[in-house]
Amino acid sequence: MKFFKFLSALLVTATLFSCSSDGDSSDSTANYFNLTYNGTAKTVNIASVQAVKSEDYIEVLGVTSEGAYVSFDFNTHGNLYEASYDGDNHEATFAHYSNSSFTFELVDLNTTNKTVRVNFSGKVYENEYDHTSAFSTMSGSFKISYMDYNPPVTGMGTYAKLNGADWYGMTKSGSGDGTIMELSVQNGGEYTIGIVYPYSGAETGTFAFDNSDVNRISFSKYDTTTHEMIEYNVAGTMTYTTASSIVQGTFSLTATHPTNGSTVTITNGTFKEGAL
Structure with a gap:
């Protein structure tokens, strides 16, 4: 954590x-x-x-x-x-x-x-x-x-507007499967934003993405009925401006519920998190 x-x-x-x-x-x-x-x-x-x-x-x-x-x-x-x-x-x-x-x-x-x-x-x-x-x-x-306390690295955290509402998060955990790494950013609410990049490490640049891309932003919601995370389909653009022990950049996307088709529009996204 x-x-x-x-x-x-x-x-x-x-x-x-x-x-x-x-x-x-x-x-x-x-x-x-x-x-x-x-x-x-x-x-x-x-x-x-x-x-x-x-x-x-x-x-x-x-x-x-x-x-x-x-x-x-x-x-x-x-x-x-x-x-x-x-x-x-x-x-x-x-x-x-x-x-x-x-x-x-x-x-x-x-x-x-x-x-x-x-x-x-x-x-x-x-x-x-x-x-x-x-x-x-x-x-x-x-x-x-x-x-x-003045931290040695400033500006850590993730911010975005979700359907126009401010959302502030911080990395809760991270995981990898040998192909990708994913930092799970949360803030106590039902949504999780994932910062995804190749297992070998992120690289600077701008990437258009959907669910199949290695460089992407993932988006999920906790279902209080099934007690499982619902992984949304995503389509958007992200930019890595820093890719080292710290990953930093911007993003925007539309996240679509996989069964009912409801959408969440995510804009003005910025992140600066510790890479794993």
Whole structure:
């Protein structure tokens, strides 16, 4: 998984913040972290909670009095990439479509006082890729201070307009079959955008594509009835401007549902992701 875990080492050693904030009256309440796990209130020492904001992405990490770790990876647009609880087991939000079983609300992001406020509730699974696996419930809210982090590589992530609506994502996972590599970009919603290139590596250039091409953008939707990913038929154009340890470029396409013929028009696409 490629979400914010590159910041974990920084979080462990980050400077702890004070429990109060200064600034305007709209953000004058003290920091707090409320957590209920499987119906039982848990104590999270506010001094243990650390948060880092790196451009549009934020990671929050807290520790309960029992030594369990609770974390949230999300962006400044309110998309939850992952919430997890590490106690007796590692449990995390559903990997394919976390919004279907977990509610995440970015209530406020104050970039002047450097505080973030969130409400949350839902399921965390022992196997985040299996909706039938054992799960726990987790709910609560927090307002905490964060530190800014300037990453060594800037501008990471993927953006597009889906039928005119803004969509922000980040690589969740990647896979290869000896012919192609595919980076799966998600944002907690039902859709996944795939950045596909030859197994030997991407090359700069512009490519028109459909489902049969090695260089393409794939598009899929999680079906909550069958609990499977529906792979759409795609037709569009993509450009690789950088093709090394980082793949970067632009894309646009039309994605067509394979059975009912409904379409999603994807425009203004840009990506900058770590190649596998």
